[in-house]
Amino acid sequence: MPLLKTTAITLKSRKWGEADRIVTFYTLRFGKLRGVARGARRMKSRFGSALEPFVSCDLNLFEKPNDTLHRVSQADIKETFPALREDLVLMAGAARMANLVIAITADGDPAPRIFETLLRGLRSLNEGHDPGLTTLLFQIKLLGLTGFRPQTDHCAACGQDMQVQGEGTAGRFSAQAGGLVCDACTRRRSERYLFLAPGSLAFLQQALRMTPEVLNRLKAGGQVRSELETAIEAYVTVVAGKRLPPVDFLAAEAGEPAYELKR
Amino acid sequence: MGVDQQGLLAQLIRELVRLPGIGQKTAQRLAFHVLKTEREEALRLADAIRAVKDGLSFCRQCRNIAEEELCEFCRDPKRDHSKILVVEEPSTLYAIERTGIYRGLYHVLLGSLSPLDGVGPADIKVHELEDRLKDGGIQEVILATNPTIEGEATAIYLTKLIKPYGATVSRIAYGIPVGMDIEYADEVTLIKSLEGRRDL
Ligand SMILES: [Zn+2]
Ligand SMILES: [Zn+2]
Numbered sequence: 456m457p458l459l460k461t462t463a464i465t466l467k468s469r470k471w472g473e474a475d476r477i478v479t480f481y482t483l484r485f486g487k488l489r490g491v492a493r494g495a496r497r498m499k500s501r502f503g504s505a506l507e508p509f510v511s512c513d514l515n516l517f518e519k520p521n522d523t524l525h526r527v528s529q530a531d532i533k534e535t536f537p538a539l540r541e542d543l544v545l546m547a548g549a550a551r552m553a554n555l556v557i558a559i560t561a562d563g564d565p566a567p568r569i570f571e572t573l574l575r576g577l578r579s580l581n582e583g584h585d586p587g588l589t590t591l592l593f594q595i596k597l598l599g600l601t602g603f604r605p606q607t608d609h610c611a612a613c614g615q616d617m618q619v620q621g622e623g624t625a626g627r628f629s630a631q632a633g634g635l636v637c638d639a640c641t642r643r644r645s646e647r648y649l650f651l652a653p654g655s656l657a658f659l660q661q662a663l664r665m666t667p668e669v670l671n672r673l674k675a676g677g678q679v680r681s682e683l684e685t686a687i688e689a690y691v692t693v694v695a696g697k698r699l700p701p702v703d704f705l706a707a708e709a710g711e712p713a714y715e716l717k718r
Numbered sequence: 719m720g721v722d723q724q725g726l727l728a729q730l731i732r733e734l735v736r737l738p739g740i741g742q743k744t745a746q747r748l749a750f751h752v753l754k755t756e757r758e759e760a761l762r763l764a765d766a767i768r769a770v771k772d773g774l775s776f777c778r779q780c781r782n783i784a785e786e787e788l789c790e791f792c793r794d795p796k797r798d799h800s801k802i803l804v805v806e807e808p809s810t811l812y813a814i815e816r817t818g819i820y821r822g823l824y825h826v827l828l829g830s831l832s833p834l835d836g837v838g839p840a841d842i843k844v845h846e847l848e849d850r851l852k853d854g855g856i857q858e859v860i861l862a863t864n865p866t867i868e869g870e871a872t873a874i875y876l877t878k879l880i881k882p883y884g885a886t887v888s889r890i891a892y893g894i895p896v897g898m899d900i901e902y903a904d905e906v907t908l909i910k911s912l913e914g915r916r917d918l
Contacts, residue, residue: 467834468866468867470738471739472738472739473739498895499895499898503903503904503906503907504865504904504905504906504907505904507866507867507906508834508867509867510906532904532905532906535905535906535909537906537909540867540870541870541874542874543833543871543874543875546833546867546870546871546874547833549833550833550834553834554834699836700833700834700835700836704833704836704838705831705833705838705839705871705875
């Protein structure tokens with residue numbers, strides 16, 4: 456059984472058997488992986504809290520031949536994000552990040568950029584950046600890194616160059632097609648479109664171009680924010696193949712202030 | 719396995735696999751064990767399952783396991799009916815009961831809230847807890863949810879829910895297990911035990 460060593464972020468952890476856990480990781484060197492941590496729920500578990508969601512650790516796994524489920528042999532905490540355990544708004548944002556990574560990345564497909572984007576996303580939330588905006592930008596970035604980049608330069612349906620539609624015009628976003636669609640296609644296809652004002656469109660294009668290091672410098676509010684949140688939510692549902700728990704899950708019900716007013 | 723794909727044994731294996739923590743291989747092993755066991759011994763298991771399903775359900779008040787409408791604790795007039803200790807599962811309740819130091823009532827949520835899995839308040843016994851608070855007479859609520867992300871989410875949510883009813887809310891302390899060297903505790907555990915420190 457070969458030993459895999461890598462830095463990892465725990466995405467999800469669920470109870471298994473008497474005292475074990477099955478943990479889904481996003482790792483720096485091997486992409487998304489799943490492993491069994493034997494005895495992880497026992498009082499004297501050697502894993503402690505290293506396998507809790509949203510914790511980054513140095514991970515050792517034994518690879519099991521012909522099995523997608525590995526065996527966790529060691530996990531030492533590298534970085535924790537304590538605020539994400541203490542606030543429902545932050546927790547829901549982090550949960551959305553983890554759920555989207557789980558939904559749209561393949562097992563064992565290394566992508567260091569995805570790892571870095573996730574790490575920076577969790578850090579931003581933990582450090583107190585606007586949670587709604589941070590989560591929105593993370594989702595746009597992740598879609599861009601996974602082959603689900605929302606189309607903004609060409610019509611997502613027919614491939615026609617969108618520049619022809621003219622600069623500074625509003626766009627029609629189709630979640631089904633995966634981006635903006637041209638006038639001709641809008642008339643031909645019978646689906647729901649979401650209007651994106653020129654400002655929203657520019658923001659989306661800018662977010663897709665930016666590197667994760669500078670992503671949290673982007674600011675948006677009001678119409679831009681709400682248009683893009685709606686469009687990205689619809690697109691994420693299409694790409695993930697299911698509705699993910701909402702980005703304000705539990706927070707809204709617990710009577711937290713509206714998402715964008717939080718900080 | 720090849721043998722008896724549609725037959726009686728396969729049916730038993732399919733039922734066993736549905737149990738938590740039982741995989742295909744274990745289920746096969748158990749099914750073959752049942753096949754080899756004396757009829758009377760094997761049927762004792764079936765009878766025990768039937769007896770539990772017929773004779774037990776959940777307490778109308780606290781959702782603990784109960785033989786009658788109310789569980790043994792809710793029925794007991796000697797317990798302190800102004801205190802509720804909230805747990806995720808009945809097994810935690812019995813672990814706390816074994817210590818013998820808690821004399822109040824319980825509330826079993828039968829699950830925990832999960833932002834990752836989208837488990838919301840309506841999916842567990844949260845409204846039932848709120849109904850008990852509405853009925854009045856509750857002065858203290860102690861939260862004993864697990865120190866996992868789900869347990870944290872549940873505790874934060876319940877604190878916001880309970881406070882307006884005027885009851886004191888506290889959460890059991892998390893930290894270093896007794897008998898362990900502090901230097902071996904991990905970062906998150908240390909933070910939690912520092913936060914949970916108390917005056918001497
Ligand atoms: Zn087109
Ligand atoms: Zn009861």
